[in-house]
Amino acid sequence: MFSPSFSQASLPHQCLDNQKLALLRFKNESFSFSSSSSSKSESWKPDTDCCSWEGIKCDNNTGHVISLDLSWDQLVGDIDSNSSLFKLHSLMRLNLSHNSFHFFNFNSELFGFPQLVNLTHLDLANSGFSGQVPLQMSRLTKLVLWDCSLSGPIDSSISNLHLLSELVLSNNNLLSEVPDVLTNLYSLVSIQLSSCGLHGEFPGEFPQQSALRELSLSCTKFHGKLPESIGNLEFLTNLYLDNCNFSGTLPNSIGNLTALQYLLLDLRNNSFDGITDYSLFTLPSLKDLMLGKNRFHSLPDEGPFTPSSSLSWLDLSENEFQGPISRLLTVLTSLEILNLSSNKFNGSMDLGIANLTFPQLVSLHLSHNHWSMTDSDDLAFPNLKMLKMRSCNVTKFPSFLRNLHSMEALDLSSNGINGQIPNWIWSSSLIGLNLSQNLLTGLDRPLPDASSLQMGALDVHSNKLQGSLPFLSQQIEFLDYSDNNFRSVIPADIGSYLSKAFFFSVSGNNLIGKIPTSICSARKLQVLDLSDNQLNGTIPTCLGNFSSELLVLNLGGNNLQGTMPWSYAETLSTLVFNGNGLEGKVPRSLSTCKGLEVLDLGDNQIHDTFPFWLGNLPQLQVLVLRSNKFYVSASYSYYITVKLKMKGENMTLERILNIFTSINLSNNEFEGKIPKLIGELKSLHVLDLSHNNLDGPIPSSLENLLQLESLDLSHNKLSGEIPQQLVRLTFLSFINLSENELQGSIPSGAQFNTFPAGSYEGNPGLCGFPLPTKCEAAKEALPPIQQQKLELDSTGEFDWTVLLMGYGCGLVAGLSTGYILFWGNGFIAESITTKMQQSRLRSSQRRRS
Incomplete structure (x- = not known):
């Protein structure tokens, strides 16, 4: 410099x-x-x-x-x-x-x-510069071109930059292999190539006298083995190899990197396997060893070597480790963070030994293994702040938890814990608690004073909790009571408990009464889900626009009456009112919600013209208007549960977002012909126009919907013959054309040989398999029916433009949506806990300079 x-x-x-x-x-x-x-x-x-x-x-x-x-x-x-x-x-x-x-x-x-000519340091990061890596600047000692939209390849003439000490090409689009000369720039101290599109095998030889101290290859597309010559980088302190495609065993020479402080191998797209070499655990300066998300299956046995006294963070998660815990771990006494989750460890997990072995432990992750846990009342873990034991075969609350007065985040979800939630669990230090997906039935009394707790996240969804809704903390930001047996009214002063909340769900309970207007004072809410209860009365007029951050409003599956609110937050992305008794019209104020992706108004009593203006919403992907009285002269990032009538059955598909593309405009009062334009919706999987007053022929352009799996045109007034071209739909597994005025022979071949007679009943003019009525021989011998000129577009009776607008970005219609946010699966738990315990945990985690 x-x-x-x-x-x-x-x-x-x-x-x-x-x-x-x-x-x-x-x-x-x-x-x-x-x-x-x-x-x-x-x-x-x-x-x-x-x-x-x-x-x-x-x-x-x-x-x-x-x-x-x-x-x-x-x-x-x-x-x-x-x-x-x-x-x-x-x-x-x-x-x-x-x-x-x-x-x-x-x-x-x-x-x-x-x-x-005197320039030594050029930083053009994230400035919109593009093109190939500039090779003219041979006098530079530092070249920082991070996030510049550069393209490859890296020319071998880059070797002319003899004085270059720092090369930063991260977040570009080089799309090339790494030239061998890159490892021959002896003056380089730092190479940062993360997320730059490089691929292929990494150059095989690092020089013996390399001055390199930092090597970052994160999020690249390398393949093959990590070269053995990496052991030549004796001055290397930071090595980042996460999210690459390296495979095979780690080279033994990695044990030569005695200056290494951070070895980041959290490899979501790597495939390192075999036994982890013992030398990794002896590097004297190593602080963080991240081996998660690989295929390692064994740890080395305890042997005659000196373990690292500086190792404080060890991540072995999401590998294939199995059997009892290796004795190697018991000698790593300086550990503060230990993550063993998502492996195949089995046998006894004696928490008493962990208590003695890791006196400085701050965070312990044991989730998704096959342990049999043993604990005792006298365990202390004096520094433990985070404990995750999701899906660990735990059937009762571990007794040692009583002693963890500094605990800030606890995850016991997806176990078999039953009975009451003990009142001693409500520690004043607790920030995040996840007890979801257990068999809990209630809460021990007395409950704590809501003003005494600092809890920011509470998830108890999918239990058997009963009684009234408990509100335990005024600091709550994430609160999920969904899928329980709570039976009560929503407290009239609920808004005072949700003043800091961004997520609140009580979906799938037995709540009764009206929605209190005080909920509109929860102005930070992004997700409000009151669906699938027994709420009645009208929707408070403030509810559509009470929060400037509102993303999801779900009131579906209740007994609400009256009209929809007339004002909505422009931030809204999901609005679900399905399954109520709402009347009136669809508010045109929704046209200001330019980010709206999901609109489900199905199964109400809305009486309105078809809302063609919805075509102006550029992000609209899910549109449900079924079973209303519409007429004319169809991420988040969260997990959703999708309920739809598909293939003739009501199905629930969990954790699906924008996978199915569907149009469901059934059970309305639509009239006119089905236009051939619908054949342009080539990503369509489900088409349901049943129970309307549509007439005319079935357009042969449906043959273009090669992804179509379910077609329901039943209970209309369709006429003419079934197009023979539909035999091209080889993915079609359900069809219902019953109760129409169709005639002629049923197509034969492919999927049409599998459909039952019920798919065609109520059409007296149809003949051929699978109906008992035989067709005349002459008619059966005719070639495939050519589409007749009857399939002209509707002349103003039903305008399909709205269905096509936005379809390029994936219009999905017909999905009755709710959602499930699994806090315990990771991102919600980590974000809440990290945010609220940052000041207290920061000293325990590694500071990188």
Whole structure:
């Protein structure tokens, strides 16, 4: 790095006139600068010393500008070789990162950076620069081109950059293999190539005298083995290999990296396997060892080696480790965070031994194994703040939990725990508690004072809890009581308990009474789910627009009456009112919800014209209007439960989002013909137009719906013959054309040979298999029916434009949606806990410089 020498014998030299002129011209040339007072260039005044301007540093002896930093300055425009920027020939450090040079291309003949012959450090990160990696700048010692939309390949002439010490090409789109010469740049101290599109096998040889201290290859697409020569990098302190495609065993030479501090091998897309080498556990400076999400199956046995005394974080999760816990772990006494989750460990897990072995333990993850847990009342774990024992065959609350007065996050979900939730569990330090998917029936009394708890997340969904809804903390941010047996009214003052909440669900209980208007004071709610209860009365008029952050509002499956609210938050993405008794019209104010993805108004009494204006909602993906009285003259990131009538049966599909594409406009009052335009919806899986007043022929253009699995056109007034072309629909497993006025022979072949007679009943003019009525021989011998001219588009009776608008981004209609957020599965638990315990846990986790 450049370190300017300053003369202590003289005052700093003022900016030279030609330097000031070049800077002012650069400011005024082709850029638009923000008028915000935060812009560095606002301090650039002609009557002041340019060396005092923000973002400028000068050489104290000569007055030449040697450093220019305009990062995050909202610059927009182009730079060509004639730019005044390149008149600053003494410039050594240039930072233009985080601006918007949308049209610049490094490959352009106007490329002017080589004119800056003294430049040692160039940072153009996230500035919109594009093209191939620039090779003209051979004098650079630091090259930072992170997130620049660069493309590959990396040319071998990059080896000319002999002085390069830091190469950052992360978050680009190089789409090439790594040239061998990259490992021969002896001056490189840091190589950061994460998320840059590199692929292929990593170069086989690292040099013996490499000065490399940091190597980051995260989120690349390498394959094959990690080269044995990685052991040559004796000065390496940081090694990031997460989310690559490396496979095979780790090279034994990795034990030579004695300076290593952070070994990150949390490899969601790697396939390292075999036995983890004991040398990994002996590296004297190693602090974090992350081996999660691989295929390791064995730990080395305890042997005659000295374990690392600095190792504080060990992640062995999501591998194939099996059998009892290795004795190796019992000698790693400095561990603060231990993650053994999602393996095949079995046998006895003696928490008493863990208590003695890991006195500094702060976080312990044991979830998804086959333990038989043993514990005792006298266990202490004095520093333990997070314990995750999801799906660990636990049948009762471990008694040692009484002693964990510093516990901040506890996950006992998906076990077989039954009975009451003990009142001693409500520790004042507890931030997150997940007891979901157990057999719990109630809460021991007395309940704690809501003002005494700091709990931010409580998830008890999918139990058998009864009685009234308990509200245990006024600090709550995430509260999930769904799928229990609570039977009570919603408290009239519920808003006071949810003042900080962003998620509240009581779906799938037996709640009665009205929705209290005080819930509208919970102005931070993003998700409100009161579905599948027995709530009655009208929807409070404030409920559609009470929170400026509202994303999901689900009131489906109740006994609500009246009309829909007339105002809605523009942030809304999911609105579900299905299965109530709502009347009136669909509020046109929904047209302002430009992010709306799910609109389910099915199974109500809404009497309105078809809402064609919904076609203006660019994100609309799920539209359900079934069983109403519509007429004319159909991520989040959360998990959803999708209920739909498909293939003739009511089905529930969990954890599906935007997988099925479906149109369900059944049980309405639509009239007119089915237009051939529907054949353009080529991603359609489910089409249900049953129970309407549609007439005319079945369009042969349906043959283009090659993904179609379910077709229901029953209970209409369709006429003509069934198009023979439909035999092309080889995925079709359900069809219902009953109760129409169809005639002629039923197509034969492919899927049509599997459909029962009930698919065609109520059409007296039909004949052929599987009906008992035989067709005339002459008619059976006819070639496939050509589509008749009767399938002309409806002339104004039913406009299908709204169905096609937005279909390119995946219009999904006909899905009656609810959702299930599984806090215990990870992201909700981690975000809540991390947020609220950050100050307390920070000292226990590794600080990376």
